[in-house]
Amino acid sequence: MYQLTARDIRRRNRFCVLQAVYAAEGHTSRQEIAQATGLSFATVGNMIAELLDVGVLAELGYDAPGIGRPRARLAINPDRGTLVGVDIAETSIHFDLFDLAMTALRSVEIPVDPTATEPADVAELIIRGIGELTAGEADRVLGIGLSVPGLVEPEGGVSVFSPYWHWHNVPLKALLEQRLPYPLYLDNPLKASTAAHLWFGAGRDVDDLIVVTLRAGVGIGVVIDGMLYRGVTNSAGEWGHTNLVLDGRPCSCGRSGCVEAYVSAPGIVQTLRELAPASPLISNDDALTIAAIAAAAARGDLIACEVIEKTGHYLGVTVANLVNLFNPRTMVFGDLVASHLGEPLLEVTRRVAAHHAMSDPFEAVTLQLSTLPHNPASLGAATFALEGFLADRETFGSIAARRALRTTST
Amino acid sequence: MYQLTARDIRRRNRFCVLQAVYAAEGHTSRQEIAQATGLSFATVGNMIAELLDVGVLAELGYDAPGIGRPRARLAINPDRGTLVGVDIAETSIHFDLFDLAMTALRSVEIPVDPTATEPADVAELIIRGIGELTAGEADRVLGIGLSVPGLVEPEGGVSVFSPYWHWHNVPLKALLEQRLPYPLYLDNPLKASTAAHLWFGAGRDVDDLIVVTLRAGVGIGVVIDGMLYRGVTNSAGEWGHTNLVLDGRPCSCGRSGCVEAYVSAPGIVQTLRELAPASPLISNDDALTIAAIAAAAARGDLIACEVIEKTGHYLGVTVANLVNLFNPRTMVFGDLVASHLGEPLLEVTRRVAAHHAMSDPFEAVTLQLSTLPHNPASLGAATFALEGFLADRETFGSIAARRALRTTST
Numbered sequence: 127m128y129q130l131t132a133r134d135i136r137r138r139n140r141f142c143v144l145q146a147v148y149a150a151e152g153h154t155s156r157q158e159i160a161q162a163t164g165l166s167f168a169t170v171g172n173m174i175a176e177l178l179d180v181g182v183l184a185e186l187g188y189d190a191p192g193i194g195r196p197r198a199r200l201a202i203n204p205d206r207g208t209l210v211g212v213d214i215a216e217t218s219i220h221f222d223l224f225d226l227a228m229t230a231l232r233s234v235e236i237p238v239d240p241t242a243t244e245p246a247d248v249a250e251l252i253i254r255g256i257g258e259l260t261a262g263e264a265d266r267v268l269g270i271g272l273s274v275p276g277l278v279e280p281e282g283g284v285s286v287f288s289p290y291w292h293w294h295n296v297p298l299k300a301l302l303e304q305r306l307p308y309p310l311y312l313d314n315p316l317k318a319s320t321a322a323h324l325w326f327g328a329g330r331d332v333d334d335l336i337v338v339t340l341r342a343g344v345g346i347g348v349v350i351d352g353m354l355y356r357g358v359t360n361s362a363g364e365w366g367h368t369n370l371v372l373d374g375r376p377c378s379c380g381r382s383g384c385v386e387a388y389v390s391a392p393g394i395v396q397t398l399r400e401l402a403p404a405s406p407l408i409s410n411d412d413a414l415t416i417a418a419i420a421a422a423a424a425r426g427d428l429i430a431c432e433v434i435e436k437t438g439h440y441l442g443v444t445v446a447n448l449v450n451l452f453n454p455r456t457m458v459f460g461d462l463v464a465s466h467l468g469e470p471l472l473e474v475t476r477r478v479a480a481h482h483a484m485s486d487p488f489e490a491v492t493l494q495l496s497t498l499p500h501n502p503a504s505l506g507a508a509t510f511a512l513e514g515f516l517a518d519r520e521t522f523g524s525i526a527a528r529r530a531l532r533t534t535s536t
Numbered sequence: 537m538y539q540l541t542a543r544d545i546r547r548r549n550r551f552c553v554l555q556a557v558y559a560a561e562g563h564t565s566r567q568e569i570a571q572a573t574g575l576s577f578a579t580v581g582n583m584i585a586e587l588l589d590v591g592v593l594a595e596l597g598y599d600a601p602g603i604g605r606p607r608a609r610l611a612i613n614p615d616r617g618t619l620v621g622v623d624i625a626e627t628s629i630h631f632d633l634f635d636l637a638m639t640a641l642r643s644v645e646i647p648v649d650p651t652a653t654e655p656a657d658v659a660e661l662i663i664r665g666i667g668e669l670t671a672g673e674a675d676r677v678l679g680i681g682l683s684v685p686g687l688v689e690p691e692g693g694v695s696v697f698s699p700y701w702h703w704h705n706v707p708l709k710a711l712l713e714q715r716l717p718y719p720l721y722l723d724n725p726l727k728a729s730t731a732a733h734l735w736f737g738a739g740r741d742v743d744d745l746i747v748v749t750l751r752a753g754v755g756i757g758v759v760i761d762g763m764l765y766r767g768v769t770n771s772a773g774e775w776g777h778t779n780l781v782l783d784g785r786p787c788s789c790g791r792s793g794c795v796e797a798y799v800s801a802p803g804i805v806q807t808l809r810e811l812a813p814a815s816p817l818i819s820n821d822d823a824l825t826i827a828a829i830a831a832a833a834a835r836g837d838l839i840a841c842e843v844i845e846k847t848g849h850y851l852g853v854t855v856a857n858l859v860n861l862f863n864p865r866t867m868v869f870g871d872l873v874a875s876h877l878g879e880p881l882l883e884v885t886r887r888v889a890a891h892h893a894m895s896d897p898f899e900a901v902t903l904q905l906s907t908l909p910h911n912p913a914s915l916g917a918a919t920f921a922l923e924g925f926l927a928d929r930e931t932f933g934s935i936a937a938r939r940a941l942r943t944t945s946t
Contacts, residue, residue, distance in 0.1 A: 135545060277896055286896065334768050346861075350760065357863020358744050359900045364860035367894055369853050372781050381892060443779050450774035451756075451861065453767020482779055482791060486687055486696065487771045 136173075137517050139165060142352070143173040144182070144516065147202055148228065149330040153186055155197040174200065180521055181206045182226065202227040207268040209515075210256060210308075211508030213315065213501055214248070214274050216290040216342075221255040222504045226268075228326065228512070230500060234259045243291040249301040256306060269309040269511030273318040273503040274298060277361055280510075283312045289343075289378075309518075311510035315339070316363055318506030320347025320354055323458055325509050327498045332455040336448060337496075338365075340463035342412065344390045348452060366390070370444050388440040391416050391462055397436050402429045413462055420466040438471050442478020449483040449491050460496030468495055546583075547927050549575060552762070553583040554592070554926065557612055558638065559740040563596055565607040584610065590931055591616045592636065612637040617678040619925075620666060620718075621918030623725065623911055624658070624684050626700040631665040632914045636678075638736065638922070640910060644669045653701040659711040666716060679719040679921030683728040683913040684708060687771055690920075693722045699753075699788075719928075721920035725749070726773055728916030730757025730764055733868055735919050737908045742865040746858060747906075748775075750873035752822065754800045758862060776800070780854050798850040801826050801872055807846050812839045823872055830876040848881050852888025859893040859901050870906030878905055 146162040147154055154162075160170045177183040184203040188196040204225035213220040221234040236255045238248065252272070260267055276288035283299020299310050313321075320337040323329050328337075335349040346365040348355040355362055366386035367379050374383030375396065387393050391412040398405055398419060407418040407430065422430035445457065459472060476493050498505065515521070556572040557564055570580045587593040594613040598606040614637040623630040631644040646665045648658065662682070670677055686698035693709020709720050723731075730747040733739050738747075745759040754776040758765040765772055776796035777789050784793030785806065797803050801822040808815055808829065817828040817840065832840035855867065869882060886903050908915065925931070 132542075132545070135542070277894075350765070355760070357897065358865045359863055359896055361894060361897045361900075362861065362863035364863075364894050364897065368857040368860050369892055370782070372853065443782065447778040447857075448861075450778050451772065451858075453769055453772035453774075455768045484687075484771060484774050484777055486769055487767065487774065490769045490771075 136522075139163075139169060140173050140176070140516055140522070141513070143170060144177065144202075145325055145330070147183065147200060148325060153199040153201040155189065155200060157197055159200075176522065182516075204229065207515075208260070208263070208266050209268055209508040209511045210259060210270040211318075211501075211504035211506070211511070212252060212255070212270065212272040213318075213503040213507065214252070214272060216275070219248075219251055219255055220501060220504055221259045222501065222508065223259050224505075224508050226512075228505070228508070232259065245285075245293060245296045245298065245301060248291075249298065252302060253305050267308050268515045269311065270306060271311045271313075271318070271507030271510040271514075272298070273315045273507040274312055275315060278312050278314045278317075280311065280313045280317075280360060283310060285312070309511065309514050311507070311514050313360075313507070313510060315503040315506075316345040316347045317354060317356070317360075318504075318510065319460065319502035320349060320363075320506065321509040321513070322498055322500075322502040322506035323347075323460075323496070324349050324352070324354060325512075326505065327496065327502075328456050328458045328494070334453075334455045336452060336454045336457045338445075338457060338459045338464075339461045340389060340391075340459060341461040342391050344386050344463075346448070348454075365444070365448070368444070368447075370440060385440075385444050389437060389444070389463070394419070394433060394437050394463065394467075398429070398433045401432055401436075405429060416463060416466045420468070420470075423467075423470060434467055434470050435474055437467070438474025439478050441471070442475045443482050445475055445493070446479040446482030446488070449479060449487050453487040454491055456492050456494065458494055458496050460498065460502060464495055546932075549573075549579060550583050550586070550926055550932070551923070553580060554587065554612075555735055555740065557593065557610060558735060563609040563611040565599065565610060567607055569610075586932065592926075614639065617925075618670070618673070618676050619678055619918040619921045620669060620680040621728075621911075621914035621916070621921070622662060622665070622680065622682040623728075623913040623917065624662070624682060626685070629658075629661055629665055630911060630914055631669045632911065632918065633669050634915075634918050636922075638915070638918070642669065655695075655703060655706045655708065655711060658701070659708065662712060663715050677718050678925045679721065680716060681721040681723075681728070681917030681920040681924075682708070683725045683917040684722055685725060688722050688724045688727075690721065690723045690727075690770060693720060695722070719921065719924050721917070721924050723770075723917070723920060725913040725916075726755040726757045727764060727766070727770075728914075728920065729870065729912035730759060730773075730916065731919040731923070732908055732910075732912040732916035733757075733870075733906070734759050734762070734764060735922075736915065737906065737912075738866050738868045738904070744863075744865045746862060746864045746867045748855075748867060748869045748874075749871045750799060750801075750869060751871040752801050754796045754873075756858070758864075775854070775858070778854070778857075780850060795850075795854050799847060799854070799873070804829070804843060804847050804873065804877075808839070808843045811842055811846075815839060826873060826876045830878070830880075833877075833880060844877055844880050845884055847877070848884025849888050851881070852885045853892050855885055855903065856889040856892030856898070859889060859897050863897045864901055867901060867903050868906050869903070870908065870912060874905055 142163045146159045156170050160167045181203055183200050186199040186201055204227035206226045209224045211222045218235055218237045223231045234255050236251050274285050277286040279286050285293050285296040285298050299312055316339055319339055323337045329335055333352040337347040339345050344366040346363045348363050367384045369383050370385045371383035375387040376382050377384035377387040395412050395415045407422055409415050419430045419433050423434050552573045553569055556569045566580050570577045591613055593610050596609040596611055614635040616636045619634045621632045628645055628647045633641045644665050646661050684695050687696040689696050695703050695706040695708050709722055729749055733747045739745055743762040747757040749755050756773045756775040758773050777794045779793050780795045781793035785797040786792050787794035787797040805822050805825045819825050829840045829843050833844050
């Protein structure tokens with residue numbers, strides 16, 4: 127049976143406090159954090175003392191309100207160190223360097239040679255990219271997060287299955303860690319994007335959130351009570367291959383009728399092909415075709431509008447299923463398809479979902495587009511590194527021990 | 537943002553410890569509980585001291601192992617008080633009285649007059665039933681749990697929507713509490729059944745569990761990390777009205793193609809009607825028809841076997857969706873349909889789900905029939921009363937305070 131320890135609580139509360147500081151976007155105070163988190167002023171004070179001690183936070187002077195004691199202005203200390211986010215995709219690897227305020231300092235992008243996709247080849251590219259990204263300041267890196275497509279086992283850092291390169295049980299972390307002497311965190315793009323939204327997007331306002339990623343593949347990330355939900359083998363949220371149409375379209379996974387076959391970029395292009403096989407909107411690049419559908423629909427093109435209508439119908443039915451099953455507060459739609467088809471697609475989706483979902487959970491949920499400015503996969507991967515740093519026993523454990531000692535000796 | 541308090545931890549650990557005592561089915565020891573829960577011996581010792589203090593546990597003497605200190609035998613103290621579970625169904629209300637070891641002491645069943653289903657009428661029946669059930673020992677009742685069909689708001693004790701009697705926002709708890717001076721806990725049969733499985737069924741062995749109820753209506757209860765998952769408005773798990781077949785059969789809810797239209801008792805009877813409109817297996821009572829299908833299939837009747845095959849196909853597809861989305865350790869199938877069609881239905885379901893689910897989460901899950909001996913709705917309702925008693929601040933808060941005082945004064 128599951129049980130909680132005092133350390134779980136401290137870590138959880140540390141995350142809560144720091145999320146409130148990030149959400150303040152600038153500076154904040156102990157009082158405001160206590161209000162935002164619902165934690166007691168004493169608990170907030172303890173957490174802040176700890177975070178100041180390790181240099182994650184800095185005091186920027188005092189506000190002097192009309193009445194009462196002056197309030198110390200608190201902010202993230204961007205110079206405490208850097209975090210690296212790596213988004214490994216089929217054709218390229220994207221690297222971002224963040225300061226501790228999660229401001230992107232610079233980026234590197236390296237193409238993947240489609241004839242060299244063995245684990246050792248890809249590991250070599252990752253090591254090279256990180257070398258370029260952190261040149262001259264490698265000692266400032268607090269941790270590296272990697273978003274690896276497919277099914278990932280985060281604790282061991284294993285790519286259990288990667289659809290692009292037919293990897294099976296590749297111990298990627300072990301391949302990297304000898305030459306990258308930093309804490310390494312691996313998970314897949316859905317989990318990473320969801321972590322990014324949890325810390326820096328809609329998760330700032332709500333604790334129960336579903337992040338829907340719509341691109342070449344589709345999937346969801348689920349946040350429950352402010353925590354990323356993983357399931358027992360880290361594969362919760364495999365929405366893309368839930369069945370939408372019994373005996374429907376063939377899916378890239380070998381099954382038929384999967385959600386992905388209808389609402390992914392290739393699925394939407396297929397809907398267009400079925401409606402108008404010779405449509406001039408169709409190009410060889412699905413992303414361009416999706417952009418062309420969006421532009422054509424904006425000028426009233428009937429076929430393009432019908433593609434959006436049909437896609438919104440498919441999406442609405444499966445979104446209704448998710449609303450019924452998870453009863454979330456917010457659903458955020460992001461990536462290629464959502465950024466191109468945007469509100470028009472979401473409007474149809476809302477209308478169809480309103481019909482198919484139970485009224486009570488549907489009234490409780492907001493469907494909205496992603497507002498994250500950055501690549502959510504690499505931001506999220508760096509967020510895993512941030513979480514890892516904040517959960518580090520050596521950094522924070524020793525402080526807790528020191529504080530306990532101080533308390534005892536007074 | 538969500539945060540945890542020391543009180544949350546204590547309550548959570550108290551539940552863990554007591555679940556381990558119930559799971560031992562007889563007596564156990566501090567050592568065994570520490571092993572079963574993973575809690576430290578010190579924490580277990582604290583929790584046990586508390587539970588002995590309030591009389592929930594009793595010491596039954598000592599085991600003398602060959603080596604080491606004798607171990608105190610611990611067991612639930614059945615005589616500490618009683619709990620009432622009430623299962624409100626469409627045609628009757630079932631009442632069970634349990635001792636604190638959750639042994640059913642006696643039952644009462646009262647039919648519901650179909651012409652008198654106003655909230656006041658039903659409240660009157662509940663008050664009468666509890667009066668009969670607890671006659672002569674009303675002062676021993678620690679709490680009453682009520683399983684109320686439909687959508688329930690547990691905190692306020694409101695029946696938000698009840699499909700049978702078209703109740704909307706009925707403040708049932710408020711109607712009852714003046715004449716039933718006990719702690720009252722309301723939730724729906726799905727949540728109640730799931731609580732029963734969590735404490736006394738498959739939840740003894742696993743923390744991530746989906747309980748699938750298959751009767752006139754169908755639904756699921758989800759256990760995540762050993763806790764009942766409710767969603768933001770307590771309607772998580774509305775699986776029965778997720779879409780299975782686009783533009784499929786009309787459902788009792790007014791939509792079409794819902795899971796319930798295919799795998800509920802009426803849905804299965806409908807499948808039989810479509811295959812063999814004049815089948816002698818069909819009677820006016822769906823429960824009898826389901827029993828007849830089971831008996832006919834057992835003797836090799838082709839139509840009955842095909843009904844099971846088709847039902848298992850529908851069930852397998854939607855079970856695969858749940859496995860992909862929730863990635864649970866165990867799925868338990870219970871109630872009317874599961875108890876009649878049992879393993880034959882589950883066999884087809886497993887085969888179809890194995891094809892439709894992602895292989896990794898499917899390998900991680902076990903699909904099994906319920907083994908709970910008792911009516912899970914009334915047992916679960918009583919379990920809510922048990923949880924309420926264990927979370928009671930007056931009972932346990934004062935002990936914690938007393939203990940703190942003792943510690944300070946030493």
